[in-house]
Amino acid sequence: MHSPKLLSLPVSLLLVCTAAVAQTPAAVPADPLPSWNAGPAKQAIVDFVHATTDKASAKFVAPEARIATFDQDGTLWVEHPLYTQVMYCLEKVPALVAKKPELKGVEPFKTVLQVLGGDRAAAAKLSLHDLEVVAAAALSGMTVEQFTRDVQQWLSTAKDARWKRPYTELAYLPMLELLRYLRANGFKTYIVTGGGQDFVRVYAEAVYGIPPEQVVGTAGATTYGYANDGTPVLRKEPKVLLNDNGPGKPEGIHLVIGRRPLAAFGNSTGDQQMLEYTGAGDGARLEMLVLHDDAKREYAYGPARGLPATKVGTFPPRLDDLAKQKGWTVISMKDDWKRLFAFDAAP
Amino acid sequence: MHSPKLLSLPVSLLLVCTAAVAQTPAAVPADPLPSWNAGPAKQAIVDFVHATTDKASAKFVAPEARIATFDQDGTLWVEHPLYTQVMYCLEKVPALVAKKPELKGVEPFKTVLQVLGGDRAAAAKLSLHDLEVVAAAALSGMTVEQFTRDVQQWLSTAKDARWKRPYTELAYLPMLELLRYLRANGFKTYIVTGGGQDFVRVYAEAVYGIPPEQVVGTAGATTYGYANDGTPVLRKEPKVLLNDNGPGKPEGIHLVIGRRPLAAFGNSTGDQQMLEYTGAGDGARLEMLVLHDDAKREYAYGPARGLPATKVGTFPPRLDDLAKQKGWTVISMKDDWKRLFAFDAAP
Numbered sequence: 001m002h003s004p005k006l007l008s009l010p011v012s013l014l015l016v017c018t019a020a021v022a023q024t025p026a027a028v029p030a031d032p033l034p035s036w037n038a039g040p041a042k043q044a045i046v047d048f049v050h051a052t053t054d055k056a057s058a059k060f061v062a063p064e065a066r067i068a069t070f071d072q073d074g075t076l077w078v079e080h081p082l083y084t085q086v087m088y089c090l091e092k093v094p095a096l097v098a099k100k101p102e103l104k105g106v107e108p109f110k111t112v113l114q115v116l117g118g119d120r121a122a123a124a125k126l127s128l129h130d131l132e133v134v135a136a137a138a139l140s141g142m143t144v145e146q147f148t149r150d151v152q153q154w155l156s157t158a159k160d161a162r163w164k165r166p167y168t169e170l171a172y173l174p175m176l177e178l179l180r181y182l183r184a185n186g187f188k189t190y191i192v193t194g195g196g197q198d199f200v201r202v203y204a205e206a207v208y209g210i211p212p213e214q215v216v217g218t219a220g221a222t223t224y225g226y227a228n229d230g231t232p233v234l235r236k237e238p239k240v241l242l243n244d245n246g247p248g249k250p251e252g253i254h255l256v257i258g259r260r261p262l263a264a265f266g267n268s269t270g271d272q273q274m275l276e277y278t279g280a281g282d283g284a285r286l287e288m289l290v291l292h293d294d295a296k297r298e299y300a301y302g303p304a305r306g307l308p309a310t311k312v313g314t315f316p317p318r319l320d321d322l323a324k325q326k327g328w329t330v331i332s333m334k335d336d337w338k339r340l341f342a343f344d345a346a347p
Numbered sequence: 348m349h350s351p352k353l354l355s356l357p358v359s360l361l362l363v364c365t366a367a368v369a370q371t372p373a374a375v376p377a378d379p380l381p382s383w384n385a386g387p388a389k390q391a392i393v394d395f396v397h398a399t400t401d402k403a404s405a406k407f408v409a410p411e412a413r414i415a416t417f418d419q420d421g422t423l424w425v426e427h428p429l430y431t432q433v434m435y436c437l438e439k440v441p442a443l444v445a446k447k448p449e450l451k452g453v454e455p456f457k458t459v460l461q462v463l464g465g466d467r468a469a470a471a472k473l474s475l476h477d478l479e480v481v482a483a484a485a486l487s488g489m490t491v492e493q494f495t496r497d498v499q500q501w502l503s504t505a506k507d508a509r510w511k512r513p514y515t516e517l518a519y520l521p522m523l524e525l526l527r528y529l530r531a532n533g534f535k536t537y538i539v540t541g542g543g544q545d546f547v548r549v550y551a552e553a554v555y556g557i558p559p560e561q562v563v564g565t566a567g568a569t570t571y572g573y574a575n576d577g578t579p580v581l582r583k584e585p586k587v588l589l590n591d592n593g594p595g596k597p598e599g600i601h602l603v604i605g606r607r608p609l610a611a612f613g614n615s616t617g618d619q620q621m622l623e624y625t626g627a628g629d630g631a632r633l634e635m636l637v638l639h640d641d642a643k644r645e646y647a648y649g650p651a652r653g654l655p656a657t658k659v660g661t662f663p664p665r666l667d668d669l670a671k672q673k674g675w676t677v678i679s680m681k682d683d684w685k686r687l688f689a690f691d692a693a694p
Contacts, residue, residue: 064558144601188560201605211411212605213535213560222601224594224620232623234601241588241602247571254491254569254581255588256603258548258559273571276579 032181034338035174041288041336044329045178048286052262053185059284063186067261068286069216069253069274070179072193072200074267075290076208078160078170080299085199086131087167088154090116092138108133139196140220140238143227147236151202165343168207173344174337175265175290179208182263190261192253193217194245194270198236216256218244249274267292268302269319275328287328289319294333297340379528381685382521388635388683391676392525395633399609400532406631410533414608415633416563416600416621417526419540419547421614422637423555425507425517427646432546433478434514435501437463439485455480486543487567487585490574494583498549512690515554520691521684522612522637526555529610537608539600540564541592541617545583563603565591596621614639615649616666622675634675636666641680644687 036042051059052066073079093112096103103109108130114122142150160167179189191210193200197217204210219242222234244252250273253261263286264271264278275287292301302319323330333340338347383389398406399413420426440459443450450456455477461469489497507514526536538557540547544564551557568584591599597620600608610633611618611625622634639648649666670677680687685694 064552197602197605205411213603215605219602222598224597224624232597232620232627234597234624250571250579250581251569255544255566256560258544258562273579277571277581280579 032184033174033177035177037336037338039336041329041331044286044288045181048263048284049181049185051284061262061283065259065262066182066185066187067190067257067259068182068187068263069190069192069249069257069261069265069278070175071249071266071268071271071274072191072217073195074292075265075271076171076175076179076191077167078172078298079267080292080301083195084167085195086135087158088151088199089131089135089138091154091158093134096137103137109137135196136238139199140236143233143235144198144222147198148202151199155203163341168203169343170341171207172290172333172337173339173342176208176342178265179210183209187263188214190214190216190253190257192244192249192264192274194243194248196220197242197244216244216249216252218242218248219252245270247273250277253277262286264288265290272319272322276326279326279328287326288331289323289328290331290333291320292333293335294337294340297344298333379531380521380524382524384683384685386683388676388678391633391635392528395610395631396528396532398631404631408609408630412606412609413529413532413534414537414604414606415529415534415610416537416539416596416604416608416612416625417522418596418613418615418618418621419538419564420542421639422612422618423518423522423526423538424514425645426614427639427648430542431514432542433482434505435498435546436478436482436485438501438505440481443484450484456484482543483585486546487583490580490582491545491569492580494545495549498546502550510688515550516690517688518554519637519684520686520689523555523689525612526557530556534610535561537561537563537600537604539591539596539611539621541590541595543567544589544591563591563596563599565589565595566599592617594620597624600624609633611635612637619666619669623673626673626675634673635678636670636675637678637680638667639680640682641684641687643681645680 033042033045036045051057052061054060070076073083077084090112093109093116097109097113104113108126111122111125111130112134115126139147155166155168158167159165160170163170182189189208189210191200191204191208191214193216195217197215197219200217201212201215204212204215218240221237221239221241223237224232224234227233242248242252242255246269249271253259253274260281261274261278262281262284264275265288266272266275267290271289275289279285279287292299294300320330322328331337380389380392383392398404399408401407417423420430424431437459440456440463444456444460451460455473458469458472458477459481462473486494502513502515505514506512507517510517529536536555536557538547538551538555538561540563542564544562544566547564548559548562551559551562565587566589568586568588569581570584571579571581574580589595589599589602593616596618600606600621607628608621608625609628609631611621612635613619613622614637618636622636626632626634639646641647667677669675678684
């Protein structure tokens with residue numbers, strides 16, 4: 001016998017119940033990229049994943065060949081106004097000087113101490129070569145385990161000056177979604193960074209879900225030897241083995257991965273060759289450039305449409321022209337991303 | 348009602364049936380290492396895997412940290428009397444001379460041509476430096492894709508002189524079982540070879556189930572550039588970036604993997620530092636040395652118990668002493684392996 005109560009329910013309510021059932025996650029797949037606005041960038045990603053993972057697709061790729069490479073600074077997290085690793089190196093100077101007091105009066109250490117003492121204007125005096133000298137001193141001489149512990153320690157307290165948050169919170173939420181989406185579709189995700197391989201490995205697993213063996217970066221030599229108690233140790237040397245920037249990116253990809261990526265993501269001229277090399281392979285390819293055109297929520301610099309290059313020397317004005325010529329997809333932070341960071345309020 | 352036929356079956360037959368059921372693979376797990384004789388080597392492997400993968404074990408290791416590294420030549424496949432890659436380089440000399448006829452009268456190419464012409468005794472004149480000169484010529488100048496195709500082509504026809512079989516069939520069956528057993532237990536298996544990284548990558552997936560990104564080897568530099576039609580290419584240079592032998596093995600492991608292995612397998616002094624480095628980590632560790640003490644089924648050379656070193660200069664006589672001192676497990680080919688190759692008749 002029918003329940004008089006059910007029969008008495010209005011038709012509209014029954015329709016609402018039916019709609020609710022249809023909207024459960026099991027019935028309608030959740031958007032894997034919820035922080036991306038609909039548009040050509042999001043569409044290019046979804047189309048690429050379908051083309052390479054659908055067995056019925058002419059461009060289907062076996063799971064083992066699904067390699068995606070990501071630049072880090074400016075592509076996966078904030079790089080402005082200074083790379084996080086440069087901040088680390090500068091902030092190591094007081095400890096270096098404490099250990100070797102004779103460095104106190106020697107450039108570039110002298111200027112770095114002035115900057116850290118509050119004289120921000122003095123930073124303009126530091127050349128790229130100066131930064132290399134500081135980096136060589138800050139990134140060598142210790143064992144690889146000592147270095148890892150020191151970076152972990154620094155990251156646990158250091159904060160970005162604008163957001164007053166640990167640097168590890170400044171990863172772009174849309175890119176974290178993209179990494180997860182690709183991995184859920186059988187892609188192996190790699191970082192291919194001009195930054196230090198050992199530095200990025202310290203936090204890549206926690207921040208991006210990328211294990212140490214999937215971080216390719218500028219790599220210093222290590223030397224195998226023995227501590228005083230006979231324990232084998234690997235000590236970091238002030239000698240660059242792989243300069244993983246520009247043409248060094250495809251070279252580093254070949255050295256560490258040994259396969260050509262299907263997809264590559266970058267934001268600067270240092271990524272040009274990685275994107276070219278990726279795009280020169282057969283079948284479905286995806287090359288994307290993150291454009292920093294969001295002065296309000298992040299920064300506007302580089303080759304954004306008509307915006308001034310605020311980071312002189314790093315970005316030529318016409319990387320977006322190259323993207324057009326090559327058929328690369330530009331990701332506009334302003335237009336394509338609903339939310340930038342996980343700590344941002346949901347839109 | 349009971350069937351009179353069933354009741355009439357003798358008790359002994361019923362017992363046989365019960366025993367047969369108990370012996371199905373589902374009831375008794377198959378031996379994952381069927382080509383290994385019972386003994387301390389096999390036991391050490393099984394104990395190590397249980398200790399690191401049983402969640403109740405005090406030495407349990409999370410899957411992402413389960414890294415095992417294997418030397419190739421002499422550990423995973425036959426290296427005697429010459430490394431396969433040396434054969435490849437020597438056999439490339441006629442093609443090199445055809446391209447550059449002036450090399451014909453120049454050493455060491457002249458001697459190599461004599462050896463290939465049948466004068467096997469002339470091989471004794473070739474020094475290690477001569478082989479390096481030939482290798483540099485044979486392994487550089489082409490794009491990485493051209494090199495891969497050429498090695499594939501060579502491997503499809505080249506044969507070992509003793510077994511008259513392709514080199515790729517000379518992988519040790521017990522080690523193939525070990526690789527599979529470790530992978531089935533969540534280990535990531537890497538080759539860490541003094542041989543050429545690009546050379547080994549060509550066949551590592553087909554022979555060992557090890558993908559290119561899990562091959563660490565002696566690596567030459569590549570240079571990114573453009574072919575005449577503008578296509579981006581990586582060209583192999585005659586310059587060594589990583590000499591992945593001896594102390595270079597832990598250095599290469601750090602460069603490419605960035606984690607200390609839990610288990611390492613080798614057979615020569617070139618593997619000593621890799622095994623030391625592996626053993627110096629915390630928790631359960633497994634370091635094993637393959638001992639070539641089977642003159643009948645393979646070769647006897649190196650630091651085997653009292654056997655003469657037939658490969659002078661490569662193996663000091665006391666690597667087995669080092670193994671005892673360090674607590675490494677020696678794998679005796681003669682005693683520990685039932686079958687050497689997949690093409691051997693089952694014992």
